[in-house]
Amino acid sequence: MDFLDELEELALGTRLKRLSERMLTDAGKVYKAFNINMQPKWFSLLALIDKKQKINVVEASQLLGLSQPAVSQFCRQLEKEGLITNIICENDSRKRVLTLTETGQQQVNKMKPMWQAVTHAAKELSQELDNDIYQAIRKCEQAMTRKSLLERTMDIYHEQTDELEFVSFEPKYAEVFRHINEEWISSMFVLEESDKNVLTDPVKYIISKGGKIWFARHKQLGFVACCALAKKKELTFELTKMGVLESARGLKVGEKLLRFVLHEAAKMPMKRLFLLTNKKCQAAIHLYEKNGFVHDRHVMEEFGSSYDRCDVAMKYLAIWHN
CATH class of the missing domain: 1.10.10.10 (Winged helix-like DNA-binding domain superfamily/Winged helix DNA-binding domain)
Structure with missing residues (x-):
């Protein structure tokens, strides 16, 4: 055979x-x-x-x-x-x-x-x-x-992102939220206590405080990415726990999900949006810069101690109308 x-x-x-x-x-x-x-x-x-x-x-x-x-x-x-x-x-x-x-x-x-x-x-x-x-x-x-095999492959591969849908958090998706984030965090860092708290009970630490969580669901691959907006102060939110499964890398899922979340954020009562990350995450940092985030030392001073791994802080430059 x-x-x-x-x-x-x-x-x-x-x-x-x-x-x-x-x-x-x-x-x-x-x-x-x-x-x-x-x-x-x-x-x-x-x-x-x-x-x-x-x-x-x-x-x-x-x-x-x-x-x-x-x-x-x-x-x-x-x-x-x-x-x-x-x-x-x-x-x-x-x-x-x-x-x-x-x-x-x-x-x-x-x-x-x-x-x-x-x-x-x-x-x-x-x-x-x-x-x-x-x-x-x-x-x-x-x-x-x-048209080379490479060009054909990449075109077909990227076309699959059209099969994405964005889904709001429900308690039944808590395990999906934990799994996606544990995969990317553990691959680069050590899960910190604050990570464990949020991933164990996203309802308590994000949803009940006025935050939001969304997932990207692929028609063939299922849930492949997630992103949260966690409320930190009145009209102040952190873009956090954004991750894409290794199996979906290359489909530009992260970029599409980020743009969707920023679109949804504009509808919320919000004056300030920031994020915390690490220099190791160069691809993610480039994505944030491309979509309107800038490095900000004031954010670092105010919120940077939230994670031991944090050495990059950024704020979103959009003008909020809420």
């Missing part, structure tokens, strides 16, 4: 690599059967030099779709075998071009009948399939040139 069959398209790259290695192994056996001392990986470069007669490394790299270091490595190997040499370019004495040696030309001429036989064998192989594999690979390469 082939496990790659279970992985299907997820293992497309692995499968193509395996097929490529098998094809190259068979190509090596073909050369051996014809008593030709040749490595299959040199074939395309030799065929290109034979067709162009003279070509430089940069042009060869572009035409073969290989990196310049890879082409240069093949050139050194072929020069060592005495099959090619580099000479001064006739049009520009500062440049050197690749050309076949007499031995190299003889070797290529000897291989051409074999190449023709391999071409027919490859066509025969392709015709045994429901689809022409050669044309399919060409189209796949063209499609990847238009």
Whole structure:
């Protein structure tokens, strides 16, 4: 049983690599059967030099779709075998071009009948399939040139954030609130007494005091993030206990949740909003800065002692109308 069959398209790259290695192994056996001392990986470069007669490394790299270091490595190997040499370019004495040696030309001429036989064998192989594999690979390469696998993956991955919904706290979600926050805090810091109190009883320490808690719920992944507004003084709130599960990182959940919370905060009777964090949380700090928070020493002096880990304090610059 082939496990790659279970992985299907997820293992497309692995499968193509395996097929490529098998094809190259068979190509090596073909050369051996014809008593030709040749490595299959040199074939395309030799065929290109034979067709162009003279070509430089940069042009060869572009035409073969290989990196310049890879082409240069093949050139050194072929020069060592005495099959090619580099000479001064006739049009520009500062440049050197690749050309076949007499031995190299003889070797290529000897291989051409074999190449023709391999071409027919490859066509025969392709015709045994429901689809022409050669044309399919060409189209796949063209499609990847238009839009890479990375670009396609990231677009689809980020589109999944459209499947988020924001849910207000209910007592039945208390365990979710604890789990999300324990995961991110424990991964970077030690849970402090104030953390334990809030996570054990968010109703007592946040909701009953006039605060709010929201969750981001993904249609496939479930609850993936949370954020709270804890009331500290009259018209003064702390943005706190904002965390995103590791399983949802990269979906921009944190940014969308933060913007939602700030939108909701604008509806509340509030004159001041601040947050406390740590320099280790650079990604979070950048997100806060991007969304209107600035560093503030007065906030640090007034509230910074709330957590031992706190060494960054920020306030929100929006103008509150409540």
